[in-house]
Amino acid sequence: MTLRALAEHLPPPSARVLDCGGGPGRYAIELARQGYQVTLFDLSAGNLRLAREKVAEAGVTLAGYEQGTATDLARFANDSFDAVLLLGPLYHLLEAEERAGALAEAGRVLRAGGPLFVAFISRYAAHRDAAQRVPTWLVEDAVQAETLLTSGRLAGGREGGEGGPQFVAYMAHPAEVAPACWRAGFEVLAVLGVEGLVSVIEDGGVNVLTGAAWDAWADLNYRVAADPSIHGCVEHLLVVARKPRWRGGLRQIAQRLDAAGVRYRVVGGASPALHGVPLIVNDIDIETDAAGAYAFQAHFPEHVLEPVALREGDAYRSHFGRFDFDGVTVEVMGDLHRREGARWAPTSAVTETMVDLDGVPVRVSTLEEETLAYIRRGKLARAAQCLSYCDHGRLVALLRGEQMIMVL
Structure with missing residues (x-):
């Protein structure tokens, strides 16, 4: 065996x-x-x-x-x-x-x-x-x-x-x-x-x-x-x-973006993992504003797979670029919007916290906001994995509308 x-x-x-x-x-x-x-x-x-x-x-x-x-x-x-x-x-x-x-x-x-x-x-x-x-x-x-x-x-x-x-x-x-x-x-x-x-x-x-x-x-x-x-x-x-590959790449990203004053936050599957949820991370999603997406590319030109550009799909629009860090794909989304009927509505995360990643502080959306985003997208199994790690008070506040959430 x-x-x-x-x-x-x-x-x-x-x-x-x-x-x-x-x-x-x-x-x-x-x-x-x-x-x-x-x-x-x-x-x-x-x-x-x-x-x-x-x-x-x-x-x-x-x-x-x-x-x-x-x-x-x-x-x-x-x-x-x-x-x-x-x-x-x-x-x-x-x-x-x-x-x-x-x-x-x-x-x-x-x-x-x-x-x-x-x-x-x-x-x-x-x-x-x-x-x-x-x-x-x-x-x-x-x-x-x-x-x-x-x-x-x-x-x-x-x-x-x-x-x-x-x-x-x-x-x-x-x-x-x-x-x-x-x-x-x-x-x-x-x-x-x-x-x-x-x-x-x-x-x-x-x-x-x-x-x-x-x-x-x-x-x-x-x-x-x-x-x-x-x-x-x-x-x-x-x-x-x-031993995860993604942690080293994200440490490098966080250190350089913070040193350059570029605002960002980690969202998607890497976010719950950073909060301690036992999940295998296959790629890293990073949200920023439009200027931040192009600044990311300027700081990591040797990692570019798909240059940052304004891209529009059936459901989402953003200044989007794809990068490779030691075999791990990093997707950067600047000024992310979601289609609502005939208009585009902003969908970026509004809650944020700092998580220590092997001695490096990393900006990340709160686990409670990510969990509710999974529920809204119908990813109930993933939401269930996250729920027991959530802070009850913050989760209830979000559910009651005491704090606005926009992650989709």
């Missing part, structure tokens, strides 16, 4: 991959076979020694071996990898702050647009395992069973018996894994139940199949892996995420 996800979402070889917490190198070796430049990073010196042996046996070469903790990747520069694998570290970080730190570090060293693969142990994995192997555990160690159920924390026991290192694990609830990645600044593309429909089947059954029968089960498992209804009944969850 994990290899299929990697095959679907990784950039082509010879992309630079950081296998963070990769242990003895299972995935690192496979990706090296495919031509990737893999750096293996792990907390355990023993795992790295074993990895060197296995790499030699496999006849492949890794780009490097590094020892350290996933919460501190300071030896790697910003944007130094095309993809990052976190297929183990979050199993053993008990505190939410530690898990957030590991995700933040992964995001720092990952280039914009690059994929991140994050594995979690599912909340009910230990209980399911006990039901098969040691069903009396539920009563013999009732305190630990309850702690795992309610908090996901396992802190106790010694690896290798008395005197060995303490074994700790965090078992994540299926509902928390995607939000954790969104909060870290990633766009979540998929959450997959790794074991799929064959969870806890180890001996016999599908695991002894080969050929077409095995392929059929593997295909089926990958097809259903994203179904949330199975995520509580697997041992591992895999989040496939992406």
Whole structure:
């Protein structure tokens, strides 16, 4: 399952991959076979020694071996990898702050647009395992069973018996894994139940199949892996995420326009995303006045796809231009009007706030105004995504007409 996800979402070889917490190198070796430049990073010196042996046996070469903790990747520069694998570290970080730190570090060293693969142990994995192997555990160690159920924390026991290192694990609830990645600044593309429909089947059954029968089960498992209804009944969850490209381009735009005194505001899908709504942003819409649209073009001539000009369609008219920032389309609309019968009526946003984007203030329409705009345009599913993030007082004021709104 994990290899299929990697095959679907990784950039082509010879992309630079950081296998963070990769242990003895299972995935690192496979990706090296495919031509990737893999750096293996792990907390355990023993795992790295074993990895060197296995790499030699496999006849492949890794780009490097590094020892350290996933919460501190300071030896790697910003944007130094095309993809990052976190297929183990979050199993053993008990505190939410530690898990957030590991995700933040992964995001720092990952280039914009690059994929991140994050594995979690599912909340009910230990209980399911006990039901098969040691069903009396539920009563013999009732305190630990309850702690795992309610908090996901396992802190106790010694690896290798008395005197060995303490074994700790965090078992994540299926509902928390995607939000954790969104909060870290990633766009979540998929959450997959790794074991799929064959969870806890180890001996016999599908695991002894080969050929077409095995392929059929593997295909089926990958097809259903994203179904949330199975995520509580697997041992591992895999989040496939992406470091957004659009954030860097928008930071550049905001800094230059503010320095030049050009008034603007971000509207459309990027606006809710800036307010914290978990949405994948495919392009950026910017509203300004007519002079601002031409000033934008003057400041970014190397990004022009379609020069700014007064353009009129069936429903809208504006001084419109299209630009490209690292593969992200930016559409600029100056003095935007909407057709109302035989006349053109202004439709620009009238509410505005400032949002911090990685240390840069960005002007953006308020989430409440954007949400009502989605409702008026019939985009009710998108409005529903935004509603729980809205400020109740501002939303009610807009609905009551206590503040005029014009976004269409």
